Amino acid sequence: MQRNASVLKNASIAAALLGLLLAGAAVAGRAGEAYSVIYFDDAGNEVGGATANCGGQYVSWGERTDNYVRRTWICD
Numbered sequence: 001m002q003r004n005a006s007v008l009k010n011a012s013i014a015a016a017l018l019g020l021l022l023a024g025a026a027v028a029g030r031a032g033e034a035y036s037v038i039y040f041d042d043a044g045n046e047v048g049g050a051t052a053n054c055g056g057q058y059v060s061w062g063e064r065t066d067n068y069v070r071r072t073w074i075c076d
Contacts, residue, residue: 032075040067
């Protein structure tokens with residue numbers, strides 16, 4: 001019984017780590033591409049944002065929501 005609990009715990013940890021990895025991939029841009037994201041509340045007010053520039057710097061502020069506009073551009 002103890003072995004089954006250990007296997008379940010390890011599977012849960014692996015699933016959580018996979019979820020974090022996929023969430024990071026959704027936010028990250030493609031190689032050679034920079035982006036900015038502006039997040040809005042239900043009323044259309046800007047409540048957060050994020051930018052990843054061509055130099056590799058990432059800056060974010062505020063909160064993330066399901067309402068957003070994402071703009072990308074190609075790095076030279």
